[in-house]
Amino acid sequence: xxxxxxxxxxxxxxxxxxxxxxxxxxxxxxxxxxxxxxxxxxxxxxxxxxxxxxxxxxxxxxxxxxxxxxxxxxxxxxxxxxxxxxxxxxxxxxxxxxxxxxxxxxxxxxxxxxxxxxxxxxxxxxxxxxxxxxxxxxxxxxxxxxxxxxxx
Amino acid sequence: xxxxxxxxxxxxxxxxxxxxxxxxxxxxxxxxxxxxxxxxxxxxxxxxxxxxxxxxxxxxxxxxxxxxxxxxxxxxxxxxxxxxxxxxxxxxxxxxxxxxxxxxxxxxxxxxxxxxxxxxxxxxxxxxxxxxxxxxxxxxxxxxxxxxxxxxxxxxxxxxxxxxxxxxxxxx
Numbered sequence: 312x313x314x315x316x317x318x319x320x321x322x323x324x325x326x327x328x329x330x331x332x333x334x335x336x337x338x339x340x341x342x343x344x345x346x347x348x349x350x351x352x353x354x355x356x357x358x359x360x361x362x363x364x365x366x367x368x369x370x371x372x373x374x375x376x377x378x379x380x381x382x383x384x385x386x387x388x389x390x391x392x393x394x395x396x397x398x399x400x401x402x403x404x405x406x407x408x409x410x411x412x413x414x415x416x417x418x419x420x421x422x423x424x425x426x427x428x429x430x431x432x433x434x435x436x437x438x439x440x441x442x443x444x445x446x447x448x449x450x451x452x453x454x455x456x457x458x459x460x461x462x463x
Numbered sequence: 464x465x466x467x468x469x470x471x472x473x474x475x476x477x478x479x480x481x482x483x484x485x486x487x488x489x490x491x492x493x494x495x496x497x498x499x500x501x502x503x504x505x506x507x508x509x510x511x512x513x514x515x516x517x518x519x520x521x522x523x524x525x526x527x528x529x530x531x532x533x534x535x536x537x538x539x540x541x542x543x544x545x546x547x548x549x550x551x552x553x554x555x556x557x558x559x560x561x562x563x564x565x566x567x568x569x570x571x572x573x574x575x576x577x578x579x580x581x582x583x584x585x586x587x588x589x590x591x592x593x594x595x596x597x598x599x600x601x602x603x604x605x606x607x608x609x610x611x612x613x614x615x616x617x618x619x620x621x622x623x624x625x626x627x628x629x630x631x632x633x634x635x
Binding site: 328331332334335336337338339340341342343344345346349350353354358361365368369371372373375376377379380381383384389390391392393394395396397398399400401402403404405406407408409410411412413414422423425426427428429430432433434437439440441443444447448451452454455456 | 475476477478479480481482483484485486487489490493505508509510511512513514515516517518519520521522523524526527530531535538542546547548549550552553554556557560561564571572573574575576577578579581582583584585586587588589590591592594595596597601602604605606607608609610612613619622623624625626627628629630631632633634635
């Protein structure tokens with residue numbers, strides 16, 4: 312959706328540039344939609360553009376969550392709590408589907424083993440996010456740069 | 464001071480949040496539920512559900528954690544802390560990135576990060592699942608959502624919205 316708007320309708324950037332920014336937005340820390348917005352904003356209009364894009368991409372979600380949250384957090388009505396629990400259950404189900412697709416449709420067995428090792432270390436050994444990155448990114452660098460059997 | 468603590472927790476999450484929102488869920492849970500006890504595990508999962516429901520990044524759920532701890536100002540602090548540091552980093556890196564096009568290390572790092580992020584996402588799924596209340600009914604709803612997501616192209620936010628309506632009736 313973002314691509315259609317900025318590449319085709321507005322023609323702010325080319326497809327190649329967009330894909331380039333997308334790969335960076337996915338790689339760096341931070342939420343992808345916001346990263347992409349900042350990168351496109353800065354590409355088009357420098358630092359002011361990045362700021363505008365940042366607030367424009369953060370604010371609507373923030374405002375809606377404040378309205379929903381202020382209402383939901385103050386309410387001890389059983390139906391409100393039930394509604395929120397329903398949202399939680401389905402959101403987890405959706406994320407599970409997402410994780411499943413990303414894991415089993417795109418990468419090879421050795422990488423899947425790495426995925427499992429990371430998940431197990433976090434869930435069972437409770438190692439921190441920082442430590443996870445320090446330990447597993449170097450391992451992943453070795454594992455994923457085996458002589459190319461073209462995965463993904 | 465509570466605002467300072469919120470700012471520190473979410474700034475660190477922001478800077479370590481490689482691969483987007485869901486990968487930071489286990490650490491966010493460890494910080495705001497297990498360590499500081501700002502919110503319960505059940506509320507954490509509910510906030511995640513609301514985050515999926517609202518437009519933009521699911522990570523905006525940080526606002527709800529901030530709100531639960533310290534009201535509207537807490538929400539603003541948490542939101543800025545979770546998005547601004549990574550935003551600045553991305554802005555600063557954007558210029559360099561284009562120049563690295565064709566550099567083999569660029570692709571190599573991008574590829575190596577993927578399985579690590581996926582492992583964190585799986586850990587996030589299980590971390591959240593432990594907080595979901597509602598017993599077998601909630602599990603059935605989650606399983607249905609998983610299947611629907613895999614076999615249809617239905618809009619995710621609408622599915623979460625429908626789940627809210629169903630939950631209001633059956634999970635009360």
